[in-house]
Amino acid sequence: MSYLVPSFTTNFSGPIIIVGFGSIGKALLPLIKRHIITTAPITIIAPDDSNRHIAEKYGAHFLHMALTKENYETTLSRIIGDQSIRSLIVSVSNEVSSKDLTRYAAHHNAHYIDTVVEPWPGFYFNNSLSKSDQSNYTLRESLQSIKKELEGSPTAISCCGANPGMVSWLLKEALLNLAKDLGRDVPTPTSRKEWAILMRDLGVKGVHIAERDTQVANIPQTSGVFQNTWSATGCMAECLQPAELGWGTHENAIPDDGHNHESGSKTAIYLDQPGGVVKVRTWTPTEGPHFGYLVTHNEAISISDYFTIKEGDTVTYRPTCHYAYHPSDATVASLEELFNERAGVHQDEVKIFTEDEIVSGADELGVLLYGHEKGAYWYGSRLTIEEARELAPHQNATGLQVSSAVLAGIFYCLKHPQEGLIETDEMDYKAALEIQRPYLGKVYGAYTDWKPNQETSVDDAWQFSSIRMTE
Ligand SMILES: NC(=O)c1ccc[n+]([C@@H]2O[C@H](COP(=O)([O-])OP(=O)(O)OC[C@H]3O[C@@H](n4cnc5c(N)ncnc54)[C@H](O)[C@@H]3O)[C@@H](O)[C@H]2O)c1
Numbered sequence: 001m002s003y004l005v006p007s008f009t010t011n012f013s014g015p016i017i018i019v020g021f022g023s024i025g026k027a028l029l030p031l032i033k034r035h036i037i038t039t040a041p042i043t044i045i046a047p048d049d050s051n052r053h054i055a056e057k058y059g060a061h062f063l064h065m066a067l068t069k070e071n072y073e074t075t076l077s078r079i080i081g082d083q084s085i086r087s088l089i090v091s092v093s094n095e096v097s098s099k100d101l102t103r104y105a106a107h108h109n110a111h112y113i114d115t116v117v118e119p120w121p122g123f124y125f126n127n128s129l130s131k132s133d134q135s136n137y138t139l140r141e142s143l144q145s146i147k148k149e150l151e152g153s154p155t156a157i158s159c160c161g162a163n164p165g166m167v168s169w170l171l172k173e174a175l176l177n178l179a180k181d182l183g184r185d186v187p188t189p190t191s192r193k194e195w196a197i198l199m200r201d202l203g204v205k206g207v208h209i210a211e212r213d214t215q216v217a218n219i220p221q222t223s224g225v226f227q228n229t230w231s232a233t234g235c236m237a238e239c240l241q242p243a244e245l246g247w248g249t250h251e252n253a254i255p256d257d258g259h260n261h262e263s264g265s266k267t268a269i270y271l272d273q274p275g276g277v278v279k280v281r282t283w284t285p286t287e288g289p290h291f292g293y294l295v296t297h298n299e300a301i302s303i304s305d306y307f308t309i310k311e312g313d314t315v316t317y318r319p320t321c322h323y324a325y326h327p328s329d330a331t332v333a334s335l336e337e338l339f340n341e342r343a344g345v346h347q348d349e350v351k352i353f354t355e356d357e358i359v360s361g362a363d364e365l366g367v368l369l370y371g372h373e374k375g376a377y378w379y380g381s382r383l384t385i386e387e388a389r390e391l392a393p394h395q396n397a398t399g400l401q402v403s404s405a406v407l408a409g410i411f412y413c414l415k416h417p418q419e420g421l422i423e424t425d426e427m428d429y430k431a432a433l434e435i436q437r438p439y440l441g442k443v444y445g446a447y448t449d450w451k452p453n454q455e456t457s458v459d460d461a462w463q464f465s466s467i468r469m470t471e
Pocket of ligand 1: 019020025046065066067068094115116159162232
């Protein structure tokens with residue numbers, strides 16, 4: 001099969017280690033082989049052999065094992081060997097601690113990239129933890145607590161997937177588009193503060209990470225099996241975590257079941273409900289108005305934090321930000337089964353749809369900026385399964401949006417080698433999108449006069465209480 005291959009390459013001479021080789025790992029490897037000219041071996045670490053043949057097809061060494069808290073240092077050091085040569089560790093695994101791997105990489109001359117702030121096992125699916133302790137806010141705060149310690153060490157990028165990840169780059173491009181369409185002649189901001197001032201001055205009250213996945217597979221729905229277009233295990237875990245959202249300054253009142261955290265940046269709140277049962281109203285261009293699940297995600301917190309403006313200790317501006325995720329219809333059915341028929345007990349079997357099993361559909365994923373003069377503006381990527389198949393092997397549309405973001409992260413590390421621990425909000429969005437764009441299908445924007453609640457006055461339309469559908 002021949003692919004519509006974007007041709008750009010860079011060189012990397014150190015060892016590359018990919019931890020986890022599921023839907024994203026197997027999607028990433030062909031992109032690395034295509035765009036990075038390597039001289040040292042690529043090693044895959046995963047405790048299951050299901051994609052081993054793909055690793056071997058691309059000449060990677062496959063290590064059949066699980067990384068654990070006890071073995072990760074010795075295992076990684078054995079693979080890396082001579083630490084005078086810079087290496088690269090990418091974690092696309094569930095339940096391997098991002099914090100421990102980030103710190104390890106910094107102290108062993110390695111770049112590090114992941115797509116989620118992952119904990120070691122015992123965090124998700126653990127009913128004995130308080131809701132605050134089980135939140136992404138807590139995971140992020142814990143990781144950010146080592147940012148200072150890692151200043152100037154090899155660049156490590158936290159949460160560099162599609163979302164979290166790419167959406168933070170799209171958001172900056174969306175803000176500049178909005179400024180232009182509102183007739184504002186503004187220079188491109190050059191600092192975090194300037195970006196936040198731009199968002200505030202454009203009148204943006206909040207941002208949805210609005211995603212509608214319409215991919216459909218030729219696999220029947222089977223009870224007891226959680227189906228998805230990316231990690232079914234990861235999706236179940238985050239849908240069972242408490243719903244979380246970055247909490248904006250335009251909000252009148254915190255929900256009855258909402259709570260502030262007691263320490264840290266206090267950028268976000270959490271709800272008593274798991275994200276998989278909290279439905280919100282949202283909008284994407286192809287689908288129009290629809291519901292999404294308010295699933296907790298790192299970017300809801302990092303974006304709200306990044307765009308916060310403070311005068312002294314007082315927060316004067318912050319956008320509300322949350323995920324509004326309408327997964328594939330099969331995933332919606334799996335979620336309904338999990339929360340209704342199974343009363344919140346997760347399924348034991350999982351199924352991720354491959355590019356060969358998906359017969360139609362697209363992943364439309366972007367940012368919806370609302371509350372400004374023009375109402376709401378969605379900007380993002382619409383990638384169909386047909387386009388994904390034409391662009392690269394071993395991935396569906398969702399997988400390619402994620403793996404190409406990781407690729408952009410790798411290029412960033414090589415160009416900016418000593419930035420320590422950063423989030424995608426802090427990266428050069430333009431350079432990142434330049435790498436990723438050829439893999440994103442149609443990247444476009446659309447305005448809408450849709451409002452979450454047509455009954456409320458213009459001022460109140462964008463309160464979270466109007467956006468939320470279910471208690
Ligand atoms: N930011 C984003 O846009 C985004 C999107 C999709 C997935 N993700 C995240 O990427 C990660 C991978 O997703 P996926 O769809 O490939 O998941 P997957 O379930 O398909 O694969 C997970 C892989 O990790 C391996 N693994 C599990 N425990 C391990 C351990 N202890 N050591 C080494 N390997 C281990 C599994 O064997 C499997 O190969 C997850 O954390 C997921 O949440 C992020």
